[in-house]
Amino acid sequence: MQTVLEHPLFLPGVVTIATILGVPLAALYIGLVERKVLADFQARLGPMRVGPHGLLQPLADAVKLLMKEDVIPTEADRALFWFAPAISTFTALTALSVIPWSPQFYVVDVNVGLLVVAAMSSVGILGIILGGWSSNSHYPLLGALRSAAQLVSYEVALAFALVAGVMAAGTLSMREIVEVQRDRQVWIVFDNFGLMLIPFVVYLISATAEANRIPFDLPEAESELVAGFHTEYSGLRWAFFMLAEYAAIIVVAAVAVTLFWGGWLRPFPNVGWLEIPLNVVLPMALCLGAAWLSFRLAPRLKRPPQRTGLRVVGMAVALVSLVFLAPGPREAIVPLFWFFAKMFVFVYLLIWFRGTFPRFRYDQLMNIGWKRMIPIGMAALLLNAVVAMAKR
Amino acid sequence: MPESYTELYFPILLQAGVAVVLAAALVLLSYLIGKRVRNEVKDLPYECGITPTGSARERFSVRFYLVGMLFILFDIEAIFLYPWAVIYRELKLFAFVEMLIFIVLILAGYFYIWKKGALDWSQKPANER
Numbered sequence: 001m002q003t004v005l006e007h008p009l010f011l012p013g014v015v016t017i018a019t020i021l022g023v024p025l026a027a028l029y030i031g032l033v034e035r036k037v038l039a040d041f042q043a044r045l046g047p048m049r050v051g052p053h054g055l056l057q058p059l060a061d062a063v064k065l066l067m068k069e070d071v072i073p074t075e076a077d078r079a080l081f082w083f084a085p086a087i088s089t090f091t092a093l094t095a096l097s098v099i100p101w102s103p104q105f106y107v108v109d110v111n112v113g114l115l116v117v118a119a120m121s122s123v124g125i126l127g128i129i130l131g132g133w134s135s136n137s138h139y140p141l142l143g144a145l146r147s148a149a150q151l152v153s154y155e156v157a158l159a160f161a162l163v164a165g166v167m168a169a170g171t172l173s174m175r176e177i178v179e180v181q182r183d184r185q186v187w188i189v190f191d192n193f194g195l196m197l198i199p200f201v202v203y204l205i206s207a208t209a210e211a212n213r214i215p216f217d218l219p220e221a222e223s224e225l226v227a228g229f230h231t232e233y234s235g236l237r238w239a240f241f242m243l244a245e246y247a248a249i250i251v252v253a254a255v256a257v258t259l260f261w262g263g264w265l266r267p268f269p270n271v272g273w274l275e276i277p278l279n280v281v282l283p284m285a286l287c288l289g290a291a292w293l294s295f296r297l298a299p300r301l302k303r304p305p306q307r308t309g310l311r312v313v314g315m316a317v318a319l320v321s322l323v324f325l326a327p328g329p330r331e332a333i334v335p336l337f338w339f340f341a342k343m344f345v346f347v348y349l350l351i352w353f354r355g356t357f358p359r360f361r362y363d364q365l366m367n368i369g370w371k372r373m374i375p376i377g378m379a380a381l382l383l384n385a386v387v388a389m390a391k392r
Numbered sequence: 393m394p395e396s397y398t399e400l401y402f403p404i405l406l407q408a409g410v411a412v413v414l415a416a417a418l419v420l421l422s423y424l425i426g427k428r429v430r431n432e433v434k435d436l437p438y439e440c441g442i443t444p445t446g447s448a449r450e451r452f453s454v455r456f457y458l459v460g461m462l463f464i465l466f467d468i469e470a471i472f473l474y475p476w477a478v479i480y481r482e483l484k485l486f487a488f489v490e491m492l493i494f495i496v497l498i499l500a501g502y503f504y505i506w507k508k509g510a511l512d513w514s515q516k517p518a519n520e521r
Contacts (some may be wrong), residue, residue, distance in 0.1 A: 016407045020414055021414075066418070066425065070422060074435040074436070075447065086415045086416075093402065093411035107406075108401070110400055145452055149459045151461060159471070163470060163474060236426075305425070367512075370506075378498075
């Protein structure tokens with residue numbers, strides 16, 4: 001047993017399996033959060049039927065998608081039609097292998113980690129192009145072409161923003177990027193007297209476009225292209241495209257957190273007396289608050305199983321809060337807590353964008369990409385290089 | 393610390409392998425439990441309910457190729473910036489000036505294609521302007 005635990009591949013293996021199983025689940029639940037948040041923006045309730053407050057809705061959706069009929073148009077290129085969603089999913093899941101979720105909890109720390117993420121997300125475009133092209137239908141083809149042009153346009157600005165971040169960190173290894181921020185006691189986004197905020201904003205906008213999110217969801221543009229590149233897809237292969245999209249959101253958020261927002265570090269990592277309030281009181285307050293809310297809302301539900309269900313959820317969350325009291329487990333879980341909390345802020349931000357902004361027209365989209373984001377990204381890069389040179 | 397590249401990158405391969413297995417298993421499962429009722433009309437390409445108007449294997453705007461080519465140029469230039477960004481603290485002013493010259497060259501090309509109109513998506517043909 002001891003030898004198994006000490007094998008160099010033991011921890012990567014565990015994290016791999018946790019990621020591969022956890023990300024689809026997280027994707028499903030980000031979908032639920034999205035539906036709930038959008039519903040709230042529009043003064044609706046969102047899913048309420050399956051489970052208390054729709055908490056089991058994603059699982060019901062998954063089962064439904066698994067059992068759906070799977071239609072392949074006769075005109076389609078069958079091999080590519082099968083292959084395309086797999087490419088999208090596979091690249092998004094593989095990109096997650098270099099993300100350091102916490103100081104111990106990561107699959108691998110290669111010295112070109114950030115490049116692996118960038119490369120994998122570039123290859124992910126292939127899935128979209130092939131999916132649209134192989135359908136052999138007009139709407140998917142248009143969606144695929146647009147999406148290819150959009151993704152490559154924003155990829156350049158994204159690269160400039162990442163280079164600015166790398167410049168501040170001085171390394172490409174994702175783990176070292178966070179360690180540099182710990183040692184220098186400043187999150188990269190606030191480095192260079194706050195000037196790093198400019199590349200971060202460029203990153204955020206380009207990343208929204210990379211993840212095909214509103215206001216940059218031209219490839220899917222329901223109002224003009226039906227469903228864009230995945231018009232002909234149904235059942236589980238459609239689900240793979242959705243999974244890839246949400247996994248891309250997770251990748252985008254994880255890279256933003258690691259490179260710009262201090263990864264697993266808590267805010268003000270150098271201020272000692274904040275240790276207890278931020279690492280113990282805050283997570284416990286969040287958990288207990290959620291538990292209290294569950295118990296308060298439970299009596300309002302109509303069906304008894306749902307009331308019990310919500311109370312069980314409340315109990316579970318309250319139990320989780322106890323973990324933060326024990327010093328041993330706390331060491332392991334607090335970094336994860338901060339990483340996921342910061343990631344959730346980005347996920348929420350992307351959903352907020354969706355609830356707020358109208359979609360761009362295609363020529364506007366290309367203009368913003370090539371004529372605004374690239375010069376701004378380049379200028380931000382040079383500015384930060386000069387300031388960082390002058391500072392020393 | 394793992395010594396060889398193979399050893400270092402093996403976990404990525406592991407993750408990729410597990411991702412492929414998961415994808416294949418789910419597709420197979422859906423293939424086994426999903427029902428299939430095929431008919432000719434259902435298998436037609438979708439065009440909002442009308443009969444499909446010809447194959448989608450046709451020519452499309454050359455602009456997409458143009459964007460693709462510009463992307464390759466600029467992305468390669470961005471890739472060149474990565475190694476510089478990692479070590480520019482050690483190389484100090486020398487590397488900074490070198491990179492400044494490189495970026496100015498990129499910018500010259502960038503403004504050239506901008507003025508040529510290669511970046512205008514909704515531009516009229518040259519003879520109508």
